[in-house]
Amino acid sequence: MRKADRIYGVIGLGLSLWCYLESTKFTYMTQFTPGPGFMPFWVGVVLALLSVYLIVDSFVRKPGKKDNAKILPEKHALYRVGAIMLMLVGVRFAMNFLGFPLTIALFTTAILLLLEHYSILKSVGYGVAYAAVTWFVFQYILSMGFPKGILGI
């Protein structure tokens, strides 16, 4: 956790710098009231102070039980998480082209086939069923305007 705290501290410092730089584009104070730059400035300052504290504390404090804990999961778990995220990103970019039901069917099938080790038949079956149910509920009943894509539905 000490290493993680340092990483979080550095990220925090980066974010605080971003806030500070953004705040410089705007007025800090008007005649009586705070201007648009006031809040980002103070968010930047507070975040910087906390980040520095987190980093310094990670070096100074005596190692405790939590410090031995790993921040990242085991390799196979990381693979599962990474794969799910990649598939979600795929959904984000494929939906405009493939349309909502087809994207959902492919997404479900891919998860069940690749990560949950279902048979191809079962994976495709569940994929089609999930897509049909979500399409029926959200597009047909609730009339949500999803991208139609190549299938036109």
Next chain:
Amino acid sequence: MDVITNLMGGFATCLTPYNLAMAALGAFLGTMVGILPGLGPSATMAIILPITFGMDATPAMIMLCSLYYGAMYGGSTTSILVNVPGEASSVVTAIEGHQLARQGRAGTALGLSAIGSFFAGIIGTIFLAFTASTLAEFSLKFGPAEMFSLVLMGMFTIIYVGGKDVTKSLMSMAIGLGLGTVGTDIVEGKDRFVYGISELLDGIDFVILVMGTFGIAEVLESAEEFMKIVPMKVKFWDLFPSWKDTWYCRWAILRGTLVGFFICCIPGSGPTIASFLSYGVEKSVSKHPEKFGTGVMEGVAGPESSNNAAVSGAMVPMFALGIPGSGATAVLLGGMILYGLKPGPMIFVENADFVWAVMASMFIGNIILIIMNLPLVPVFASLLRIPYGLIYPAILIVCIVGAFAVASGLFEVGMMLVFAVCGYFMKKGDVPAAPMLMALLMGPMMERSLYQALNLSHGSLLVFIQRPISATLLSIIALMSLYVGIRSFKGKKAAIQEAEE
């Protein structure tokens, strides 16, 4: 008497078939969420929220509230039958509840937890009706200076009371405040952190943040491993505890109810803290504290009553002051804003029908839940046999649909995925996401109050200490900070001494 008259009016509103159906649907979903490990009530409410956009505020809120306390009922089932808490506030139930189940008394544990939850739900709602309306009446005296100090106090309380690591909680809050500045500012109408992206002009929608950091991040964490659960079987007739057992636990249920309600009136405490505190109280008042951990009935009845009463307690600051006391009430509060309501004391004046209908629905919801949770427990428990591998793709699909529904665009889906990655790593690093969510919700309110207060005082900061209520609230923040500072210093000193020895 006003409260009773208003509540009667609330019953008249909520006793329509549609509103009753929404309460039943929320109770059903909440029980399912409570039973199935891997998704908490905050995340579920956030996922469901965009789907309710087309509904009126009252039925939508009735559904979300019954989902929230339904999850408290359902959480005990998994704790008792599988020794895996369905949600965080049922962790403590697993200690005694599962031991009782192993002794062949699963039905007694489930029954006591349902009866305790029901009693606490009803009493908690009565307390909520009286306290929230009184507090709201008092807070009508608040001006911008008081509002600023109140929001500040709310945020600090959440961190000091609920946060495990104060530094990380404060960082999370600061990031939330930063996210709250995205969009067009209220003073000069300038675009902050927008960079020409038109979707950001209205700011970051809190639904996107919640679905990413709570919804998808929770799913990712649960999906790290294959989850296989085998629940114990319970016969229908075993589900009702004997009158003797129920009578034996009467004081535990009452103590749990009081602890849960009053602790959770303080922003930041939440049902999890309340249930642990109630367990501690039961152990300390017990004549046989050494038996705790071996299957003690009070150890189930007290915490389960406590986490249900906590739901009503957490709603006091939400309804009366417009300050969310926990992640779940933050979602409810955000929902109210999305439905076009203005949370805070004026809601009791401007939207009285809505508030009293929601409160009245909580009585009805609790009745629905006791019916669902006593005879139907075996049915719900059988849900645990559905592989998690089939459940989480469905949750992810609903998240995608929810993010899309916010603005009918895929930009929001992408933003949700970014927050999901952040939320996942925040969980891994013990950085709580709740302060960030609350700061995103309350940051713009705080900025507006600061602007108005300084405008009225012609730029004088003394306005915050010259007004008695504001000064009192700021003094509480200072005292809390001092206490937390001293405690942290002493803790570090003790750790150093321990390490040296």
